[in-house]
Amino acid sequence: MIYEKPRFLPGGDRAVFVEFGDTIDPELNHLVRRLMLTIQKAKLPELVEIVPTYRSLLVHYDPRLIRPEKMRAKLEILAEKTDAGEFPAPKVTEIPTAYGDEYGHDLDFIAKYSGLSSEEVIRLHASKAYLIYMLGFIPGFAYLGRVPPRIATPRLPTPRAKILAGSVGIAGNQTGIYPAESPGGWQLIGRTPIELFRPDKEPPALLQMGNYVKFVQINAEEFNSIREKVVRGTYRVKETSLMRENDGGGI
Amino acid sequence: MAEVFEVVQPGSLTTVQDRGRFGYQQYGVPASGAMDSYALMVANLLVGNDEGDACLEITVLGPRLRILGDTLVATTGADLSPALNNNPLPMWEAVKVYSGDTISFGHPKRGCRSYLSVAGGIDVPEVMGSRSTYVRSCLGGLEGRPLRSGDRLRSGETCVEISARKLPSQYIPEYQSENELRVILGPQDDYFTERGIQTFLHSEYRVSVQADRMGYRLEGLPIEHKAGAGIISDGVPFGAVQVPGDGLPIILLADRQTTGGYVKIATVSSIDLCKLAQAKPGDGVRFLQVTKEEACQLLIKYNRKIDALKQYI
Numbered sequence: 001m002i003y004e005k006p007r008f009l010p011g012g013d014r015a016v017f018v019e020f021g022d023t024i025d026p027e028l029n030h031l032v033r034r035l036m037l038t039i040q041k042a043k044l045p046e047l048v049e050i051v052p053t054y055r056s057l058l059v060h061y062d063p064r065l066i067r068p069e070k071m072r073a074k075l076e077i078l079a080e081k082t083d084a085g086e087f088p089a090p091k092v093t094e095i096p097t098a099y100g101d102e103y104g105h106d107l108d109f110i111a112k113y114s115g116l117s118s119e120e121v122i123r124l125h126a127s128k129a130y131l132i133y134m135l136g137f138i139p140g141f142a143y144l145g146r147v148p149p150r151i152a153t154p155r156l157p158t159p160r161a162k163i164l165a166g167s168v169g170i171a172g173n174q175t176g177i178y179p180a181e182s183p184g185g186w187q188l189i190g191r192t193p194i195e196l197f198r199p200d201k202e203p204p205a206l207l208q209m210g211n212y213v214k215f216v217q218i219n220a221e222e223f224n225s226i227r228e229k230v231v232r233g234t235y236r237v238k239e240t241s242l243m244r245e246n247d248g249g250g251i
Numbered sequence: 252m253a254e255v256f257e258v259v260q261p262g263s264l265t266t267v268q269d270r271g272r273f274g275y276q277q278y279g280v281p282a283s284g285a286m287d288s289y290a291l292m293v294a295n296l297l298v299g300n301d302e303g304d305a306c307l308e309i310t311v312l313g314p315r316l317r318i319l320g321d322t323l324v325a326t327t328g329a330d331l332s333p334a335l336n337n338n339p340l341p342m343w344e345a346v347k348v349y350s351g352d353t354i355s356f357g358h359p360k361r362g363c364r365s366y367l368s369v370a371g372g373i374d375v376p377e378v379m380g381s382r383s384t385y386v387r388s389c390l391g392g393l394e395g396r397p398l399r400s401g402d403r404l405r406s407g408e409t410c411v412e413i414s415a416r417k418l419p420s421q422y423i424p425e426y427q428s429e430n431e432l433r434v435i436l437g438p439q440d441d442y443f444t445e446r447g448i449q450t451f452l453h454s455e456y457r458v459s460v461q462a463d464r465m466g467y468r469l470e471g472l473p474i475e476h477k478a479g480a481g482i483i484s485d486g487v488p489f490g491a492v493q494v495p496g497d498g499l500p501i502i503l504l505a506d507r508q509t510t511g512g513y514v515k516i517a518t519v520s521s522i523d524l525c526k527l528a529q530a531k532p533g534d535g536v537r538f539l540q541v542t543k544e545e546a547c548q549l550l551i552k553y554n555r556k557i558d559a560l561k562q563y564i
Contacts, residue, residue: 009438011488012518013546017438022483036277051276051486053510058486060273063550068543135279136484136510139388143484180388197278199378199390205278 002028006079014063019056026131033210037087038078052209053134092129092212094238098223099190106187110153124148129212140179140197142207159185166192193227254319258402262314267373267392270303272381276509283383286505286528290328294368296564297325297345304372305382309365313356318348323370329362344417362426362529371407416564429535430526434517442514447475456536464506473498484512490519522553
């Protein structure tokens with residue numbers, strides 16, 4: 001549900017939540033992105049940082065510079081601004097992905113679970129642009145959605161102790177990419193040779209909330225050649241601009 | 252910039268920490284930084300640094316360090332029996348040390364985390380605007396990891412010649428094994444039954460052995476949810492009290508994940524987080540509800556105390 005008015009919830013003595021609703025919903029997520037960009041544009045001197053998620057923003061501020069009720073009043077005014085037209089159109093980042101076999105150990109399980117062939121699962125997974133709802137869990141991990149209903153698959157009953165960097169997984173109706181080696185419980189469908197998180201870059205994460213991701217199937221040979229370019233620093237990530245905001249609306 | 256410390260023995264967990272990494276939680280990067288921000292600030296001020304500079308955060312069993320160049324150091328926070336050349340090293344004051352000296356730590360007496368500052372601050376490369384170590388993702392600090400034997404650390408530039416300074420005793424905190432933490436209810440206190448809220452506010456919890464920089468899991472009476480512990484993930488403030496399905500609270504701290512999918516009943520007042528950072532497994536924790544306005548007044552009072560303290564050192 002999207003609330004009629006955003007709710008302001010306490011996050012201790014130096015942060016406040018601005019919550020727009022309580023579901024995973026692209027429209028709700030657009031409200032979060034819009035307020036995030038509005039706050040950034042306003043350049044509030046007391047702002048420390050913003051943590052945007054599916055349905056809310058956690059706004060950290062410096063309590064020495066502003067009292068909580070004043071901060072809330074400022075955010076209320078910004079949340080009412082609806083001049084969304086000035087914001088940049090979301091970007092679509094292409095993620096080259098090798099599917100199945102050694103790249104995605106759970107592709108066969110997903111196929112069996114869905115009653116589809118492996119090829120059909122891949123085709124569906126790579127068939128659309130996914131909205132980046134938020135980043136979290138580990139640095140650079142993006143929660144993407146929603147996958148076509150037929151390939152939605154529950155998490156593994158027991159998480160794996162080690163998942164390789166670049167692994168692409170499905171959990172329920174979401175999909176995501178592990179930026180670094182990590183434990184995890186998502187069903188692995190494939191792997192990308194590109195880097196999702198570089199602490200020495202600004203911004204360090206390749207993907208940012210509110211933008212989109214499109215998976216593009218590659219074979220083992222292409223995987224290796226892209227990987228080589230990534231290591232040499234010559235690989236260029238393909239990005240396009242989402243022409244119509246509603247392109248993602250069907251997800 | 253000169254080499255200042257050689258690590259002879261690293262201790263149980265010694266990391267480089269500064270005030271923390273800000274602005275990167277939106278990319279999933281935890282804030283990290285000193286668990287006890289007060290002890291970090293005082294350690295820095297005593298040796299003439301900026302209050303948020305990088306220090307060594309020393310956990311329970313401290314390291315053995317050889318001094319590689321004449322400088323000024325200070326230890327604050329937990330009393331882990333610091334020594335200079337095997338004689339007790341006074342805490343909460345700046346002490347001049349010389350090349351060839353040895354700083355070591357002994358029996359942990361009070362508290363859990365000690366801070367060792369050096370004039371000029373510990374100089375490791377800044378990663379995303381901070382020198383803090385986040386071990387889980389191998390970020391910041393010295394190669395993203397705790398110190399090891401044989402490591403050599405450098406200090407930053409110091410521009411001022413400073414005399415030894417001492418913190419007046421009224422500013423030295425006394426760490427207790429029973430702690431009262433003031434909390435502001437929310438953001439999801441409405442996910443708990445009235446009985447659940449009463450349990451949270453009126454029973455006593457103990458810090459479990461699962462207590463680290465990421466969070467402290469507590470033991471005690473389970474807190475009753477109305478209907479389940481899951482929410483659509485949202486952000487997690489420093490000191491958020493999360494209550495997963497088993498009803499036992501977890502206080503999320505410096506290395507917490509940036510987002511979480513369990514309900515949060517309250518947030519600990521930022522002043523009291525310094526007390527909590529010094530609590531050890533087995534120590535007691537009670538929660539005391541304060542209103543937003545009371546929390547605001549507490550902060551104003553605290554900041555006045557800090558301003559007064561800065562007059563002395």
